[in-house]
Amino acid sequence: MLQVKGLSKSFDGFKAVNNASLDVQQGEIVAVIGPNGAGKTTLFNLITGILKPDEGRVIFKGEDITGLAPYKICRKRISRSFQVVNIFPRLTVFENTQVAVLARQKKTWNLFTPSKRLAMEETEEILKNVGLMDKKDRVTAFLSHGDRKVLEIAMALGGDPEFLILDEPTAGMAPEETARCIELIKNLSDRLGLTILFCEHDMEIVFGIAKRIMVMVRGSTIIQGTCDEVRCNQAVQDAYLGGSEVCSM
Amino acid sequence: MEKGFFKSKGMIWGLIGLIILFVLPGVLPRFYIYLTSIILLTGLLATSLNLVLGYGGIFQFHHAVFYGVGAYATALMIIKSGLTPWLGFIVGPLVSSLLSLIMGIICIRLSKLYFGMLQISLGSLVWIIVYRWYSFTGGDDGIHGVPIPDIISSPTSAYYFTLIITLLCFIVMYKIIKSPFGSALQGIRDNPVRSEMIGINVKRHQLLALVIAGFFAGIAGSLFVVVDNTVFPDMLFWTLSLEILIMCLLGGWFSFLGPMLGAAIIIVLRTFISTFTSYWTLVLGILMMFVIFFLPNGVLGYIEEKLKKG
Numbered sequence: 001m002l003q004v005k006g007l008s009k010s011f012d013g014f015k016a017v018n019n020a021s022l023d024v025q026q027g028e029i030v031a032v033i034g035p036n037g038a039g040k041t042t043l044f045n046l047i048t049g050i051l052k053p054d055e056g057r058v059i060f061k062g063e064d065i066t067g068l069a070p071y072k073i074c075r076k077r078i079s080r081s082f083q084v085v086n087i088f089p090r091l092t093v094f095e096n097t098q099v100a101v102l103a104r105q106k107k108t109w110n111l112f113t114p115s116k117r118l119a120m121e122e123t124e125e126i127l128k129n130v131g132l133m134d135k136k137d138r139v140t141a142f143l144s145h146g147d148r149k150v151l152e153i154a155m156a157l158g159g160d161p162e163f164l165i166l167d168e169p170t171a172g173m174a175p176e177e178t179a180r181c182i183e184l185i186k187n188l189s190d191r192l193g194l195t196i197l198f199c200e201h202d203m204e205i206v207f208g209i210a211k212r213i214m215v216m217v218r219g220s221t222i223i224q225g226t227c228d229e230v231r232c233n234q235a236v237q238d239a240y241l242g243g244s245e246v247c248s249m
Numbered sequence: 250m251e252k253g254f255f256k257s258k259g260m261i262w263g264l265i266g267l268i269i270l271f272v273l274p275g276v277l278p279r280f281y282i283y284l285t286s287i288i289l290l291t292g293l294l295a296t297s298l299n300l301v302l303g304y305g306g307i308f309q310f311h312h313a314v315f316y317g318v319g320a321y322a323t324a325l326m327i328i329k330s331g332l333t334p335w336l337g338f339i340v341g342p343l344v345s346s347l348l349s350l351i352m353g354i355i356c357i358r359l360s361k362l363y364f365g366m367l368q369i370s371l372g373s374l375v376w377i378i379v380y381r382w383y384s385f386t387g388g389d390d391g392i393h394g395v396p397i398p399d400i401i402s403s404p405t406s407a408y409y410f411t412l413i414i415t416l417l418c419f420i421v422m423y424k425i426i427k428s429p430f431g432s433a434l435q436g437i438r439d440n441p442v443r444s445e446m447i448g449i450n451v452k453r454h455q456l457l458a459l460v461i462a463g464f465f466a467g468i469a470g471s472l473f474v475v476v477d478n479t480v481f482p483d484m485l486f487w488t489l490s491l492e493i494l495i496m497c498l499l500g501g502w503f504s505f506l507g508p509m510l511g512a513a514i515i516i517v518l519r520t521f522i523s524t525f526t527s528y529w530t531l532v533l534g535i536l537m538m539f540v541i542f543f544l545p546n547g548v549l550g551y552i553e554e555k556l557k558k559g
Contacts, residue, residue, distance in 0.1 A: 048446065074448035086446075088439035090503070091432075099436040100447040108433035108449055109457075111425050115432045159447055 001026045001195055002078075002163060007046055007056035008219075016042040018219035019056070024163075024197055029189050031206045032199040034216035040199040041083055043216065044167050048080050049073040060163070075104075079161035081152035083168040087140050093151055094136040098123045100158025123158070129192075130154045130184055146177035153184065164188065166198035170205060178205070185209060207231075258556075270412055274405045282404050283476065284520060286411045288513045290472040293415045295496040295508035296422060297465035302494070303502035304426055305458045306438030308365035311372030312466060312493060314352075317485025319345040319467025321379060321386060324395045324480045334398050337474075342467030348375070349463025353456045360441075369487055380482040391481030395474055411472045418465055423505060425461065434458055495533070499540055501547025510549045 004022040008015065017039040024030045032040050045051040047058055049070040058066045065073055088096050101119040102108050110118075127133045130150050135143065140151060149169060156164055169185065170178045186209055188194045200206050206213065207227050214224040215236050222235050230236055274282050298312040323341035327334045356367045379386045386392070401410040425431050437444045437451050445451050474480060483489065492515065493508075500511025515533065522529040544551040 050442065050446070069450075070442075070445040071448045071450050074446060080446060082443070086440060086443045088436045088443070090439050091435060095432060096436075099432045099444075099449075102429040102432060103444075103448040107429045108454065110429045111461075112428055114424070114427050115429050116427070118429060155443070155447060 001028075001061060002047070002197070003057075003059040004043075004047065005057045005059070007043065007058065008054050009042060009046055009051060010054060015219050017046060017053075020216065020219065020221045022197075022214050022221065022224065024195060026195055027189070027193060028211050029185070029196045029198070029209055031210035031213045032197065032216060033201075033203075033206055033213060034199075038216040039219040040216055041167055042219075044080060044165050044197075044199070047073075048078060048165065074159050077160060077162045078165065079156035079159040079163070080165035081149075081156045081167060081169060083171060085145070085148045085152060087148060087151055087155065089141040090139065092137050092139055093132055093143070093147075093154075094123060094127065096140055096151060097126055097154045097158050100155045101126070101160075104159045126154050126157045129157065129187070131180065146173045146181075149173060149177075150181065150184070153181075153188075157188075161194065163195045163197070166196065168200055169198060170200065170202065178202075182209060267416075274408055279404050282408050284516070286404075286408045286472075286476040288516050289411050289415045290469045290476065291493070291496070291516060292509035292512035293418055293472070294466055294469035295493045295500070295512045296419065296505075297462045297469065298493050299497045299502055299508045300422060300425070300465070301455075301458050301462045302497055303507075304431065304438060305434050305455060305462075306441075307455055307459065308361055309368065309459070309462065310365035310494070311369045311487055311490045312462070313487070313489035314372040314375050314485045315345040315349055315463040315466035316470040316473075316489070317379065317480070317482070318348050318375065319470025320473050320480045320484055321392075321470075322467070323471040323474045324392050325386070327395055327397075327474075328392065334396065338471045341471040341474075342464045345467025345470065346460045346464040349466075350456070350460050353459040353463075357452050357456055357459070369490075372485070372490070373487060376482060376485045376487070379485060386482075389482055391479055393479045395478045395480070397475055397478060401475055407476050410475055414468065414472060418468055422465065426505065430454070430457070495537060497547075499537065499547055501544075501550030501553075503546055504549040504553055507547050507549040511547065514548070 002022070002024040004020060007017055007020045009017045020039070020043055032043065034040055042051065046053045049068050049072070052067045057064060060076055060078060063076070065076060088099065091099070098115065098119055101122050102115070105119060107118060124133065127136055130153055132147065132150060132154060135147060140148060143151065149172070153166065153169065166185070170181050173181060182205055185196065185198070189196055210227065212224065212226055213230040215222050215230060223230060223233050273285060294316050298309055301307040301309045319341040322344035323337040326337035326340045330336070352368065352371050355371065356364050359367055380389055382388065401407050433444065433449050433454055437449065437454060441451050470484070473484070496511030496515055497508045498511070499514060500509065501507030518533060519529055522532050540547065546554065
């Protein structure tokens with residue numbers, strides 16, 4: 001569904017992403033792992049158009065989307081959530097999600113119909129799916145961190161995506177929030193059939209929900225394969241798992 | 250945020266306010282009627298600025314240009330075209346929004362402060378043209394005694410005309426803020442990157458907001474011609490832009506009616522304190538300091554906060 005071929009991006013001579021490649025099939029959950037500063041977020045920024053790559057191509061459903069503006073990429077039904085919470089702090093939970101739904105329905109040029117009559121059902125559906133319905137009228141600046149991270153996902157869902165990119169969805173969450181969030185991600189994949197690409201530091205989560213894993217080190221892809229392949233790979237163990245992980249196969 | 254405006258309690262207060270505004274000409278002397286008209290149209294101007302400032306997060310530093318150009322366009326249309334004067338009231342806002350579109354296209358590439366700086370420069374350019382072009386705009390003399398249609402030429406009828414038009418504009422602006430476009434605009438204010446990420450074309454939405462704000466500023470300019478029968482270059486000088494910016498901050502730039510309240514406070518202060526001292530801006534400065542320290546959401550923002558809690 002999504003193919004990334006030889007993507008590179010440097011900042012002031014520093015190669016943040018260097019010849020990264022990635023292949024995601026429809027319906028899969030794929031994890032990107034790598035040490036801090038490996039270029040995972042930069043890779044996501046390149047895919048979603050926030051940054052323009054120096055080299056390489058991003059192909060989505062056979063269509064070259066390299067370097068398109070973010071709003072255009074979003075309209076191809078690729079949505080993402082952010083690692084650092086990136087929401088509309090002065091709006092309520094409901095409004096945050098509703099704006100995303102309205103944007104997807106291309107209704108944001110409508111000047112005179114009251115918003116509160118539009119996109120109600122869809123917004124509520126999304127909030128029910130992620131479990132924020134009881135907090136829908138709260139101004140998001142006063143939400144807990146965990147809820148804001150979930151709202152991140154809700155806003156991404158507002159774009160009715162086929163392909164969802166989650167940048168460290170559980171970062172900073174309390175254990176029970178993390179459990180809820182993992183449940184949510186699994187649900188999105190099983191029930192809504194979304195293809196999900198995510199990155200995460202918690203290996204338990206990664207091995208728990210990802211079907212396949214891509215490992216990045218210093219901007220480059222060192223391997224992409226199934227969980228077991230990755231776990232047993234010597235280069236990965238050296239670079240990332242500390243070399244001490246015992247291969248269980 | 251601007252809740253309370255249409256809630257039952259707010260509704261009652263609004264009705265009382267409206268009734269007072271409508272019976273005012275019966276009880277107040279002529280000067281105060283004139284003053285209230287000026288407050289209304291300046292409040293309209295400040296609210297149009299707040300559409301892009303408070304709701305759009307765009308640093309529109311030179312909003313007075315669209316007010317002045319609207320007023321000039323109206324006055325010149327009435328004087329030079331020989332057509333019905335009513336046409337001037339339509340042409341004024343249209344010229345303003347056109348100018349707003351042109352300036353917007355140039356400035357929108359920049360963001361935040363840089364947008365504001367470029368806008369001040371371009372606005373000052375427009376001001377200098379108006380100021381120097383004696384043969385067309387009357388230069389620094391301005392234009393006096395613009396003929397106004399008879400039914401709105403007396404102070405009282407000009408007042409009612411201003412009141413009704415301002416009210417209509419407020420209703421339309423309120424609807425815009427509550428529309429999907431308004432939601433998107435507030436999203437852009439809070440977080441442009443995320444807005445783009447959920448599929449909003451940020452620059453185009455901002456541009457439309459600028460054009461709308463320019464349009465309403467133009468209406469305020471036309472109303473000034475009705476009330477005062479004059480236009481002069483100071484109407485598009487940057488100090489006026491600063492003044493309406495202060496009105497927004499003072500009244501509360503996250504409240505829909507905040508800028509109107511700010512306009513009322515500043516105009517009343519200027520009118521009455523300047524009869525005692527020519528340093529009335531000193532009072533304004535001190536007042537502004539207190540507002541920034543103690544009421545960061547402005548006067549109306551503070552009141553709304555209290556009402557919500559209480």
